[in-house]
Amino acid sequence: MKNSVLLLLIATLLFSCSEEILPKPKPYLKLQYPIARYKKIETNCPYNFEISTLATVNYKNNCWLEIDYPPLKATIYITYRKVDNNLDEILREVDKLTYKHAVKADVIPDAKTFEYLDKKVFGKVNNVEGNVASNIQFSVTDSVKHVLSGSLYFYTKPNYDSIIPAIKYLEKDIMHLVETLEWK
Structure with missing residues (x-):
């Protein structure tokens, strides 16, 4: 009798809660950025380009x-960097900076x-995925006199997972900078 009561009590406890308990999913931060607007910066340097109105420039x-x-x-x-018969050397240095992140990069x-032939603007943009110091590296040249690089x-x-939205937002600004670059 005692065994059947004990068995009934255990069965009641096991089957009384029919609703499955699930852990709450992790919430994710939704970052929203304003629509990009741009302004042209005029420099005393051999180049001009447009930057976001959210940004400030320190010369x-x-x-x-x-x-x-x-x-x-x-x-x-x-x-x-001004090119003085050393374009390949300068571009290798820029690439070397990108690949220094390879140790930590995923x-x-x-x-x-x-390439924008009409403006003599040629270059590349590297995305470095992972928990690295700099997630975007780029270089632009006219292949004769000038090299502009950025990080x-x-x-x-x-923390790559957390900053992906900001990286994507700023990648558009970097591409706009490159597209509007004018050599003097």
């Missing part, structure tokens, strides 16, 4: 720039190349 020596995005806590560092897909950095510990 450095040697026609180097920092394009700051305070709302995104990001900066695009622009380096200018993958470095093939670069997106572009995107965030003021935060790299």
Whole structure:
């Protein structure tokens, strides 16, 4: 009798809760950015281009720039190099900077190349996926006199999954910068 009561009590406890209990799914942050608007920056350097109205420009020596995005806590560092029969060497240095991230990168897909023959703008954009310091590296040249290279950095510990929306948003701005680049 005691065994059957105990068995009935255990069966009641096991089958009384018919509703399956599931853990709550993790919420994901939905980041929304404003529609991009651009303004042309005029420099005393051998180039001009358009940047986002969200950004501010800090001019450095040697026609180097920092394009700051305070709302995104990001900066695009622009380096200018004059070509003096050393174009291949300069472009190798730019590539070397991209592949320094290979140790921490999950993958470095093939670069997106572009050429605008009418404006003599040729270059490539590298995306570096993973928890790396700089997720986008790019270089642009006229293949004769000028090389402009840039790197995107965030003021935060790299967490690729969290910053993907910001990277994609800024990648569009970088492509717009390249598309509007004019050599003087």
